[in-house]
Amino acid sequence: MTMAAVLEHVFDLRVAVGEPIRVGRTDSEDLNVTPIIGGTVEGPRLGGRVLGVGADWWVTRGATTQLDARYIIEADDGSAIDVVNRGYWHAGADVERRLVAGEDVPEEELYYRTAFVFQTGAEAHRWLTEAQFVGYARPEPGHVVIRVHRVA
Incomplete structure (x- = not known):
């Protein structure tokens, strides 16, 4: 029997x-x-802000874009957390048209998935350095919103 993936938001x-x-x-x-210019972190296991340092290098090949982002989170307790977030994006022509037109498109209608690696010296956040994390993302005007899950 194979184990099914369990995700913890x-x-x-x-x-x-x-x-x-x-x-x-x-x-x-x-x-x-x-460029990554800021942002917020909110959730049941971590709160804080995204610092205005870092960027996402992305390469489009055909209909698929490969993402490679690196930035810093400052947790509510002041701890710094290094973030490496890599993934893939692709969507059908209709979804692309709707996004360009400024429509909200639910994440189920596009493939925007990422995988995280975190580094920190803060003991309170060591749990981030000891597991695999995946993200389900969606674009919004001026932002990328990512629901981050720990793979149990």
Whole structure:
């Protein structure tokens, strides 16, 4: 018998982002960098804020975008937590059109999934460094909202 994945919701990130910077395009991919300029952390196991340092390097190949973000969370107790968050984004043409038009699109209608690695020297947050975490994300104007879960 195989074990089914169990996810524990631990917090939500609301990451404020700046305008993307286009680095370059080749025949097969397009590289961009989006500055991370702040945000909030709220949830049952962690609260705090996203500091205005870091960025998301993203490469689009065909219809799929590969994400590689790195930033810092300051927990409510003042502890710093390093965040590495990598994942994938793709959506159908209709969903893309709706997003460009400014419509709210539920995360079930697009594939925007990430995996986290956290580092911190704070004993109170050591639990972040001892498990795998996954995120279900969705874009909002000026933000990326990510529901973060610990894989049990």
